[in-house]
Amino acid sequence: MSYGSLPDVMNTAANSLETMFLIQRARNNVKGWYFYSFSSEPFTVSAVATYIPLLLEQFARINGVSVDDHSVKCSTSHDKCVLGLFNNSVYIDTSSFALYTFSLSVLFQTLLVITVSGLVDVWKTVRFKRKILLFFGFIGSLSLVLLSQLRVDQYYLLPILCVVANSSYGVVNVVGNSLLPVFVSDLIKIDPVETATDPDALTSALSGCGASIGYCSALLVQIISVLLVRKSESHDNVQWAVLFVGLWWVTWQSPMAWLLQDVDPILADETLNHERDANSGFRWHYMKYGWSSLFKALKHASLLRDVVIFLISWFIISDSVTTINSTAILFSKTELKMSTLSLIVISILTMLNAIVGAYLIPRHVSSKFNWSAQSTLKYIICWASVIPLYGMLGFIFNNIGLKHPFEMYIMAVWYGISLGGLSAVSRSVFSLIIPKGNESTFFSLFSITDKGSSIVGPVLVGFLTDRTHNIRYSFYLLFALLMFSLPIINMLDVARGKHEAEELSRIERLIEDDSNDIS
Incomplete structure (x- = not known):
């Protein structure tokens, strides 16, 4: 029985190790993508849908006055209250304070997402997208942590932090979703188990799994939040819940730092050249893209x-x-x-x-x-x-x-x-x-x-x-x-x-x- 020459055996072993490495990298990228969903989904389900509107209305009510008599402070005995803004030159309903803030945050989110998507489209590598995910995830979570520490008289800072947090999430959401087809393509190309899999079917399967993981994460955060706010109905308890969402986000996004890896060496070299160009002053050109x-x-x-x-x-x-x-x-x-x-x-x-x-x-x-x-x-x-x-x-x-x-x-x-x-x-x-x-x-x-x-x-x-x-x-x-x-x-x-x-x-x-x- 012939076992082949020693160089052939060594080459075969090296190829086998390289294949194993590539398969592990492809699977780690999918795991990292799941952590993106697991870490960020509670923000939109818990913070945006429930806690932030409540905090905005509560802060407005605490600093508001009666709708009928602006000299009377808003209290539990007054059902209808308004908040004076810009040195009391404008009065808005306490509910409107939350609604206007939400609209403003979506406006800034849309503008930021369009601008950042240009950079992401030019610098296509996973490494660059990972930096974007981690950076804006950190900014968003930091905004929630700062929001949770605000005093009730700092109601001007509250909508600003809400806008920053929601805009950051918008970038994370778009960039995170853009990684899925990249990982699907790499997994099918590298992993022999997935070679015969239809790309659309695999994309649907991974997308569905990621969505389920995100919903489970949001559900878990909501259940824990029940424990955080159950003692009383003060704004402080809602702020504790917001703090928890911020810490959850920044903690569970951390594994992406080592799980997400580049899948195309050629693109990695191109991105390095783009980064050098950006350092030379061409960054704004790419943002117009x-x-x-x-x-x-x-x-x-x-x-x-x-x-x-x-x-x-x-x-x-x-x-x-x-x-x-x-x-x-x-x-x-x-x-x-x-x-x-x-x-x-x-x-x-x-x-x-x-x-x-x-x-x-x-x-x-x-x-x-x-x-x-x-x-x-x-x-x-x-x-x-x-x-x-x-x-x-x-x-x-x-x-x-x-x-x-x-x-x-x-x-x-x-x-x-x-x-x-x-x-x-x-x-x-x-x-x-x-x-x-x-x-x-x-x-x-x-x-x-x-x-x-x-x-x-x-x-x-x-x-x-x-x-x-x-x-x-x-x-x-x-x-x-x-x-x-x-x-x-x-x-x-x-x-x-x-x-x-x-x-x-x-x-x-x-x-x-x-x-x-x-x-």
Whole structure:
């Protein structure tokens, strides 16, 4: 029996060790990506959805005055209070203080995400993206820690820290999501176990696993937060919960520092050259790339009628559904006098039912009734519109229409199902009408539309609350917006959209082939 020469054996062993190293690196990258989801998801589920709106309203109320007599300090005996800003030249409702802050934070988040995405698109390596994740994760968590230490008279600093934290999370979310296709491609190329796996199936599996890990992390943080705020309802207890979310974020993102590694040596060398260029003064040139990519995406989208129709409708739908959450939290606190502990339970119910809705509606409900993706989206909008419609009944009836705290628990289940269903089905519809090969460009536009829409709704609700000092009137606005989106969605023709997308892809390929022939 021949065992081959010694050099051949050594080469085989070396190749085997290198393969094992590459497989381990690919798997570590996936683990690191899971830590991104595990560390940051509690911020949006716990801090943004519950604690920050409550803190903003509480700080505003503590420093506020009676809406009827500005010389009387706001107290528990005054249901309607306003906060004086800019040396009392402007008075806003205490609920509006939270809503305006949220809109401002989304505005800055959108601008920052577009700008930073240019750097990420130019410097494509995992090493650079890891630095971005860790840096903005640290800034976001530090903002929460500082926020938790504020005194009640520092209400001007509170919205600033909220804006910084939410903007930082936006960058972390976009950069973290951009790593998934890179890791999927590397895993399939390196790991023999995954070689025969369909890339789309593996992407869906890893994405679903990461989402589940993030939801489990958020659920765990919410349960622990119950223990932190259960002793009393003072703002100090809510600040303890915010502190915990900040420490959770910075602690659990740490493993990414050694788990996330580069997958392409050539790209690593290019990034090193880019970094040298940036140190020579070209950094701003690269930051413009994100805006040029956005304009390119808008140019592509304008050529596709149904993409434009969908994005307009999605802007309205996303804005309405997101605003329902912040409005419901403030309504429960100010009108129904619900405790912070109760609102945390409502948040947990919403999250659990969002998971149920995201799984059941596209996989079982729509298939059982033979609904198209477009029809399913319309039915979910009708389902979600029941929430503001039910709140409007409170103007007519004394005992129903969100008059009692227990009704909010029912609405939390209802809202969670619609939220999960919308998230799953909207992406499915959009994916059907965009050109193949341009998914990243169009989904970046989808993401900006999704997040950017949240600027408008809270401002409108805040303006309405300032004029009426009754946040219940916002249900009229939210119901009208959801109803307005239905005829726009009805204008959508998925079959036509698919055909237009295929035609655009064909034309771009012909132009590219002609350019190659000329060169």
